[in-house]
Amino acid sequence: MAATDPAPARRRPVLRRRLRTRIVMSFFLLGLGLTLLLAFATNWVRNRVEEDMITDLMDRNIDAYAQRYFSSGGRDIGLPVQQMYGRVVSKEKYADLKNEYPEWYSLGEGIHNLSGTNEDGTPFSYKLAVRKTPDHWFFLAYDTGESVRRSQKFERALYIVVPVFTVISLLIGWWSASRVMSPVSELALRLRAYRGSSNPRPLAPHFPEDEVGELAKALDDYSQRLTEVVQRDREFNADVSHELRTPLAVIRGATELLLARPDLDEKLVQRLLRIQRAEQQCTDLIGSLLLLSRNERGQGSTLVAKVVEQQLDAHRAQLGNKPIELRMEGESGLTVDAPESALAVALGNLIGNAVKYTQEGSVTVKLHADAVEVIDTGPGLSEEDAARLFERGYRGTHAGHSQGGGIGLSIVRRLCDLYDWQVGVRPGAERGVIATLKFSRAS
Known part of the structure; x- marks a missing residue:
């Protein structure tokens, strides 16, 4: 014999999420991820396009600014675009520029980003285009402060858009999960309603020709085969019970008649008693097995x-x-x-x-x-x-x-x-x- 504990071992609880919840969470995470990705891409593209546009504009305008300066004989010809400040420094004033704008003096040709804080504490930000000739240096500054403010407003708008669209995704996911799970829930309800029924009705006619309908057909087929197996099992148990109990009853009757005879020797009596006990054990075992087979x-x-x-x-x-x-x-x-x-x-x-x-x-x-x-x-x-x-x-x-x-x-x-x-x-x-x-x- 082997040892075993009568008390069942405790199993660690396993967290299981309902399919409806998983669908809703999938929509929620998909909406959140796509919205964040779209917001990041939109902001990046906007900044990149605006940066390229301003850079190209300043490249073209500083060249035009230099040409108009020379064609006008060195007179102040104004600026071709608003938000721009232009300055021409002749060779003899390079030293003055170094004292007035030291950061400009050290810059090479090209487009440069400059930012900082004014004396009154207000921030400034601008792009500076630089063109240098042996006798003149040309500077064209473009104020990007307004662009920075617009970019900040755009980013704040994105902070609102992302949660709004995430909530919308969550609502769409909840609605979609309800629509998707409705036939599955109905199938489960009909299955529970058939619990204990010996003749369950077909499920497939209640569902359309889709995946749930295919599942209902498979369940109907399984139910039919299971019903046939149970029916055969019941018939077999009934046949075995009848066919085995009949000869056992004959054995019991014959044994009792033989034990009633007074002229039997002791060895024969012991053998008959053993047959009688074996018959009783077979009868008890058959009764118990029939109870187990019917689960009654x-x-x-x-x-x-x-x-x-x-x-x-x-x-x-x-x-x-x-x-x-x-x-x-x-x-x-x-x-x-x-x-x-x-x-x-x-x-x-x-x-x-x-x-x-x-x-x-x-x-x-x-x-x-x-x-x-x-x-x-x-x-x-x-x-x-x-x-x-x-x-x-x-x-x-x-x-x-x-x-x-x-x-x-x-x-x-x-x-x-x-x-x-x-x-x-x-x-x-x-x-x-x-x-x-x-x-x-x-x-």
């Missing part, structure tokens, strides 16, 4: 001590020469709300497993107020047994060449799930295994 709880009030005594008597007759003592201890008034057959199968497998793996010593069944313990003096448990004991088809480390398909304890686990019982095993204090069957309070 059988009703009844069963005295646990009575079933324990029956199982101990049945196993005493099969001990042979094994030096094992079988005994029952504890309270004898415990009853459970379950058929005697179900309890007999559960306790019979636990006691039978303990007897099979105990070569000498004892198997003790202790009755408590709401549980039964089966304590043996067998070889104990391995780690692999502890993890896989109640799996269907698993045979313990100490099974060796013994008979059995490894399904007895899996049947016990299924019965416990059906009746809300708890089953588990743990190592004994010194040796062996302690198997515990705990009943629910409702039992």
Whole structure:
């Protein structure tokens, strides 16, 4: 036998978002990302175009300014464009320029950006075009302060546009998610409405020819195949129940008639009693398996001590020469709300497993107020047994060449799930295994 904890292991909670929420969040993030990208691109393109336009304008106008200066004989000819300030410095006044505008004096030809703060604390910003000849230096300044203010206003407008369009994207996402998820939600509602129905109606006619309609068709096909499987299973269970119980009833009747004869010797009586116990075990097992196949709880009030005594008597007759003592201890008034057959199968497998793996010593069944313990003096448990004991088809480390398909304890686990019982095993204090069957309070 293998150890397992009756209490289920706790799983860490997994955060799951609804599909509707994921769609809304996708629209929200897409809207936010696109709006930010568009705002950044728009602002960058605007600044770049304005910069190129001003630079090109100043390049053309400073050349025109120089030509008009020379063609007018060195007279002040005015400025060709507003927001511009032009100045011509002759060779003999280079030193004066160095004292008046030292930052201009050191600049080479080209377009330069100049900014700073005036004496009164107001900021200034302008572009300066410079053309230098051996005898004259030409300067053309373009005030970009207004352009900077317009750019700041534009950026502040973008700070408002981005949240507005993000909210609009969120609303569009919510509306779209509602439209997209509406048929899926309707499909889920119709599926829940068919829960427990033995003849569910088709789902596909209620949906259009789209992805949800294809899903409804697939569910209809699966439902039909599942219904056919369940129907075949029910018919098989009913046939097996009828066909097996009939010969078992014949065996029971024949055994009772033979036991009623007074001229039987002791060996024959023991064999007939063994046949009678085997017939009762088969009857109990068939009844329990039918309950499991239908997932139905059988009703009844069963005295646990009575079933324990029956199982101990049945196993005493099969001990042979094994030096094992079988005994029952504890309270004898415990009853459970379950058929005697179900309890007999559960306790019979636990006691039978303990007897099979105990070569000498004892198997003790202790009755408590709401549980039964089966304590043996067998070889104990391995780690692999502890993890896989109640799996269907698993045979313990100490099974060796013994008979059995490894399904007895899996049947016990299924019965416990059906009746809300708890089953588990743990190592004994010194040796062996302690198997515990705990009943629910409702039992």
